[in-house]
Amino acid sequence: MNSVFNLQSAQYKDKQKNRGRLLINCPDQPGIVATVSKYLFQYGANIIESNQYSTNHEGGSFFIRIEFECPNLQEKYKEIEQNFQVVANDFSMDWRLQLVSRLKRTAIFVSKELHCLREILLEWQNGDMMMEIPLVISNHEAAKELVESHKIPFYHIPATKENRQEAESQHLKLLEEFEIDVIILARYMQILTPNFVSAQPNKIINIHHSFLPAFVGARPYDRAYERGVKIIGATSHYVTNDLDEGPIIEQDIRRVDHRDHVEDLKRTGRSIERSVLARAVKWHLEDRIIVHGNKTVVF
Amino acid sequence: MNSVFNLQSAQYKDKQKNRGRLLINCPDQPGIVATVSKYLFQYGANIIESNQYSTNHEGGSFFIRIEFECPNLQEKYKEIEQNFQVVANDFSMDWRLQLVSRLKRTAIFVSKELHCLREILLEWQNGDMMMEIPLVISNHEAAKELVESHKIPFYHIPATKENRQEAESQHLKLLEEFEIDVIILARYMQILTPNFVSAQPNKIINIHHSFLPAFVGARPYDRAYERGVKIIGATSHYVTNDLDEGPIIEQDIRRVDHRDHVEDLKRTGRSIERSVLARAVKWHLEDRIIVHGNKTVVF
Amino acid sequence: MNSVFNLQSAQYKDKQKNRGRLLINCPDQPGIVATVSKYLFQYGANIIESNQYSTNHEGGSFFIRIEFECPNLQEKYKEIEQNFQVVANDFSMDWRLQLVSRLKRTAIFVSKELHCLREILLEWQNGDMMMEIPLVISNHEAAKELVESHKIPFYHIPATKENRQEAESQHLKLLEEFEIDVIILARYMQILTPNFVSAQPNKIINIHHSFLPAFVGARPYDRAYERGVKIIGATSHYVTNDLDEGPIIEQDIRRVDHRDHVEDLKRTGRSIERSVLARAVKWHLEDRIIVHGNKTVVF
Amino acid sequence: MNSVFNLQSAQYKDKQKNRGRLLINCPDQPGIVATVSKYLFQYGANIIESNQYSTNHEGGSFFIRIEFECPNLQEKYKEIEQNFQVVANDFSMDWRLQLVSRLKRTAIFVSKELHCLREILLEWQNGDMMMEIPLVISNHEAAKELVESHKIPFYHIPATKENRQEAESQHLKLLEEFEIDVIILARYMQILTPNFVSAQPNKIINIHHSFLPAFVGARPYDRAYERGVKIIGATSHYVTNDLDEGPIIEQDIRRVDHRDHVEDLKRTGRSIERSVLARAVKWHLEDRIIVHGNKTVVF
Incomplete structure (x- = not known):
């Protein structure tokens, strides 16, 4: 692949190595933010930016995007992902966790x-x-x-x-x-x-x-x-x-x-x-x- | 009518008393601008702004909008308008002449x-x-x-x-x-x-x-x-x-x-x-x- | 006051009677979102929209705006506000809680x-x-x-x-x-x-x-x-x-x-x-x- | 030079071969448009688009840009340019005539x-x-x-x-x-x-x-x-x-x-x-x- 891009890419991956993104879409109910933020906090993650939106029109859907920094994310990533499934099941979540350093x-x-x-x-x-x-x-x-x-x-x-x-x-x-x-x-x-x-x-x-x-x-x-x-x-x-x-x-x-x-x-x-x-x-x-x-x- | 507006309106009419606008739409052919601008020049009109556009797609139409200053326009207006009909006929123009001081x-x-x-x-x-x-x-x-x-x-x-x-x-x-x-x-x-x-x-x-x-x-x-x-x-x-x-x-x-x-x-x-x-x-x-x-x- | 506005205003206040907004600005650290969202959840509040942003430039500041619906907010408001001061102190928060129905x-x-x-x-x-x-x-x-x-x-x-x-x-x-x-x-x-x-x-x-x-x-x-x-x-x-x-x-x-x-x-x-x-x-x-x-x- | 561009360029030059542009900047006075448009008309040029603007602030300057089609422009170009100098002198014009087909x-x-x-x-x-x-x-x-x-x-x-x-x-x-x-x-x-x-x-x-x-x-x-x-x-x-x-x-x-x-x-x-x-x-x-x-x- 292109050499200029390769260099930029390596720098980017290094800079973003502890950065993750969590996206969730589920039926709305009180307590989702509390549960999810507590979950991330357990792993030492610091939320950098989060945007959340619920619709009380048409049945009540909940959407959130959380971008966080977590020390040693590369090692913890699999565990964070696997264990989150328990939370996800409780709230019937459609969700995904992404490593920012993993380029699409x-x-x-x-x-x-x-x-x-x-x-x-x-x-x-x-x-x-x-x-x-x-x-x-x-x-x-x-x-x-x-x-x-x-x-x-x-x-x-x-x-x-x-x-x-x-x-x-x-x-x-x-x-x-x-x-x-x-x-x-x-x-x-x-x-x-x-x-x-x-x-x-x-x-x-x-x-x-x-x-x-x-x-x-x-x-x-x-x-x-x-x-x-x-x-x-x-x-x-x-x-x-x-x-x-x-x-x-x-x-x-x-x-x-x-x-x-x-x-x-x-x-x-x-x-x-x-x-x-x-x-x-x-x-x-x-x-x-x-x-x-x-x-x-x-x- | 509203008194604030009346004052603004009187000032505007006075300021614009020699200002006129000529709008023309006709089949395109060489010489229209030359003829029209010569016509206005005869009456001492000075063109302040003009925009012209012709389409050579779909048959060729000519459009122009001329804004001009003409000394004593209030007195000359009728004559300018009447005599322009001769020019307009030559070029099959759809046209109108407007006094800016005459509010719509x-x-x-x-x-x-x-x-x-x-x-x-x-x-x-x-x-x-x-x-x-x-x-x-x-x-x-x-x-x-x-x-x-x-x-x-x-x-x-x-x-x-x-x-x-x-x-x-x-x-x-x-x-x-x-x-x-x-x-x-x-x-x-x-x-x-x-x-x-x-x-x-x-x-x-x-x-x-x-x-x-x-x-x-x-x-x-x-x-x-x-x-x-x-x-x-x-x-x-x-x-x-x-x-x-x-x-x-x-x-x-x-x-x-x-x-x-x-x-x-x-x-x-x-x-x-x-x-x-x-x-x-x-x-x-x-x-x-x-x-x-x-x-x-x-x- | 103006009668048209009075009618709109009464309808608005009624519609928004359980709607509140919490704004916070404090030094960034992990756990703020978890704590605040748990706090609101205790009162039965459902977060409708939240926007959060932290800066890791220039020292690390944390900002959040939460809009929520809470049953019987009018009655609970004072209590929610008073008790939040404990949370606020823990995180050195600059904060305010607003009733949407209370027009500025x-x-x-x-x-x-x-x-x-x-x-x-x-x-x-x-x-x-x-x-x-x-x-x-x-x-x-x-x-x-x-x-x-x-x-x-x-x-x-x-x-x-x-x-x-x-x-x-x-x-x-x-x-x-x-x-x-x-x-x-x-x-x-x-x-x-x-x-x-x-x-x-x-x-x-x-x-x-x-x-x-x-x-x-x-x-x-x-x-x-x-x-x-x-x-x-x-x-x-x-x-x-x-x-x-x-x-x-x-x-x-x-x-x-x-x-x-x-x-x-x-x-x-x-x-x-x-x-x-x-x-x-x-x-x-x-x-x-x-x-x-x-x-x-x-x- | 680039071969894709060469082809486009050749097509463009052929399509635009009779297209010219005249730009003028001079002290404002009545009669400029009449004179210039008559001049172009003599050569059989048809004005496609023209934009003109005068300022009666700060002394009165006149600006015009005329885009025209003229049969056999390639051959006539030199003559149109040379003879225009006479007109330009009369009105103290700063001007230029451009062949559209001549790429900058x-x-x-x-x-x-x-x-x-x-x-x-x-x-x-x-x-x-x-x-x-x-x-x-x-x-x-x-x-x-x-x-x-x-x-x-x-x-x-x-x-x-x-x-x-x-x-x-x-x-x-x-x-x-x-x-x-x-x-x-x-x-x-x-x-x-x-x-x-x-x-x-x-x-x-x-x-x-x-x-x-x-x-x-x-x-x-x-x-x-x-x-x-x-x-x-x-x-x-x-x-x-x-x-x-x-x-x-x-x-x-x-x-x-x-x-x-x-x-x-x-x-x-x-x-x-x-x-x-x-x-x-x-x-x-x-x-x-x-x-x-x-x-x-x-x-």
Whole structure:
């Protein structure tokens, strides 16, 4: 892997070696915070930042994200994780414990438009997006040179309506082989099959080139031009099997005016798409997102 | 009318007495700017600001807005206007000449939610929205005290599905009597009839409480909440007979997050609605808008 | 007081009768969250939202804001507050417990420019800014009619360099008499004496008409014009005895361009000033702000 | 040069072959628009977009930017330019005529922080920033691999206080040899000498990592952190011999909060810096900027 990144990465892992994150989602009831904070305290953990939110609408759900420092976390981690299951059972928790020093492993899928891939590589090179990128997969050759110049393996897997099953079985094999945690669809212009999507719940991050739910589906910039909107946008969301209907992670917009023809909207849109996708990916990498129903809690 | 406003208004009219605006929309061809600028030059007019835009997409349309100073404009105005018709005919122009010192006369329509009305009165009182407000019309009594405390006549005209025709004939009579130039629907929650709308082309400004074309129609904040969007918006547009489909003048947005329930979206939305409507009204008052098909050119 | 507001206020107080807020600032150490959450749990309180943040820079400070629902809070409140002092002592806490149903009592100070006062009254009338306004104080008569039309007592206290001491003793008497919790300087163009300021720590909210620390002091719009900036801003901060140097609560900006002369910057600025001040006041009313050194933590 | 860019570039040049831009700055007087538009009309030019602005403050200056299509512009260009001098003399014009198809030649200066360079290369690769980049100059080796992977010559010229004169004479030689039109300081952390700056009036574009005039000079993020600002920014400006005081082209900001330590401000700042610099460079390339005194008119 890229040598600049390797150095940054080693420094980061060392600096964060005692840092952990605990994310919980469960039915709300009094006493959860007391129990969880007492549990962490037993291990000598100091809570650095915590965000908690409960909804008393629609049945009462409880969400918390805790970031903590714990001496010798590397050694204690397994024990903290195993014993927490008892607490979790008491409160019917959906939960995960993450070592900050354990970088997530990401596969980027891309087609011919490369601006989102370039943004991700740029942020990654700057050390502003901490993850490992074991591979990039594409149905075209366009990204090959760019990807390989970053010392990242590039897999060209042509995908069409006809060979979708076969292509996806190659994808799945690679995802398994490289132990991938997150899939980023950086303007990957192919529909994924329900099987593929179901196998990666809340793990596939897409960028849609409109301000959802406006302009669901194809050609959003053309339709924005026709409608004469004064603002265009982009939306990053987790992929589900309802097209452009998955839980929204982040959205942003930019002003346009009467002088902007479709090509100008696309150019401006590229800027929005790449910054929105980058933010969504960062929040995912920092374990800031809890999916609840078809929505996200972003702490 | 309000005494503070009267003073500001008199000063403004005096300061702007030689200021005029010319707006033109016609098929594009070489020589239009040359001809028009020569025409104004003959009368001693000095162009202060001009914005021009042509589209070579879709047939080629030409748009220009010229703001000029002309000595003794009050006396010359009629002549400039009459003689320009010759130029206009040569180029098949759709055009208008406006005296800046002649304030537009505005009727505000309102129902029970008063935040947009309050914003307009606030800006008007500050001297930041130059217009006359000869009357406010409402289908409820809620705004009566507020409006009358500003020394503006208030007309309570109940409007329901059943009496729509009758109510609108009262509206039309008032609009004529008070020589109204612009109608502002400041959250007026009644459908207008096609006849009424057709009689006021590009004169009725509405505020819709969503980021169009997302959430066309009723209950946009409830639907935004259900979808889990991260940004909500508002849209000001000219009213046509297609619901929420008229030419968009201005849109804006604000960030929301998982903590915001429907009531919070509405509260945040009120802030967006009033600032978007205020900007759209100002641009209309400053003759910055040319409607072209179902879009606006905002100079 | 205003009758519309009275009705909203009664409904709000009833809805929020079991809602409390606990704010804490103390030296960081493990176990604080565990202790505090256990304490609240003993009283049957359910934490609705909590935000916590610790800094391991500069010595380690711990900040938390907890919003909770507790059955029969009105009756238990005193006891919860008294007994918490034991916990507080253990951790050297700077803390406060607030009943959400107990509206803060606000005095607004204003001079001749009324846009910020109008914004506050607008939000208050909409029910979007929950507080009581027992009085408005001004060194001019300009706001008298506006204030009294809202059924709020208006006190005209002329203030000049010469009579500053005398004017302030009148101010202090009124603040005491009306049991004022918060002072909003809504473009009050008088310097306050060190004594006055010291007596109201973190209780006086000011709006400065620039993007601090740019253009500290007088005539910021003129200086922004001269410098040719492309964005202007406003800053709301707590008043300290260093002019324009108090802890910043909120800032915002808007784009301007070469066409904007000083008067236009002022007009645009008025919009920014009023929305920034309104947000800062709302956050203060919602007990979202903890002052730490010369900075704010805004949860 | 880069092959992807070469193709885009060839297509662009062909598409824009008849497109020209005329920029004028002169004392205001009636008749300028009439004269200039008549002049262009004589050559069969059709004005596509024009923006004009006059100031009657401070003596009266006139500014216009005209973009036009003219059949066979390549052949007529020289003649249009030569003959326009007569018109220009009559009105004491400061003016320039530009062929859109003639791409500007840019030298990028960079030190060790590469995010701004990466952004420019990204936009350039996307075809969203039309220019030629004959070389990149740096006082460090850090950018060498990145630059050369884009097939752009890289010149490593160490620069210190001691060898400044010598380094700059090498710079000047390269600028001349490569016929450079624009210099982009993409976080180039060296002071330029007055001689160097004076030789490149309004040709050197810098990015400063603060919202000027806040935090002029060194360590702006540290100082922003200390002051507790809620928004940080970046400013792109033309370089003059007053440090950070040159004409501002573009500024932008992003929200930060109490959780952001200096490192976080820098990370967020990198995003702002690169987008602000990219916009400023694009506007320069599109001939949208006229410098007037110490300000810019950006059309």
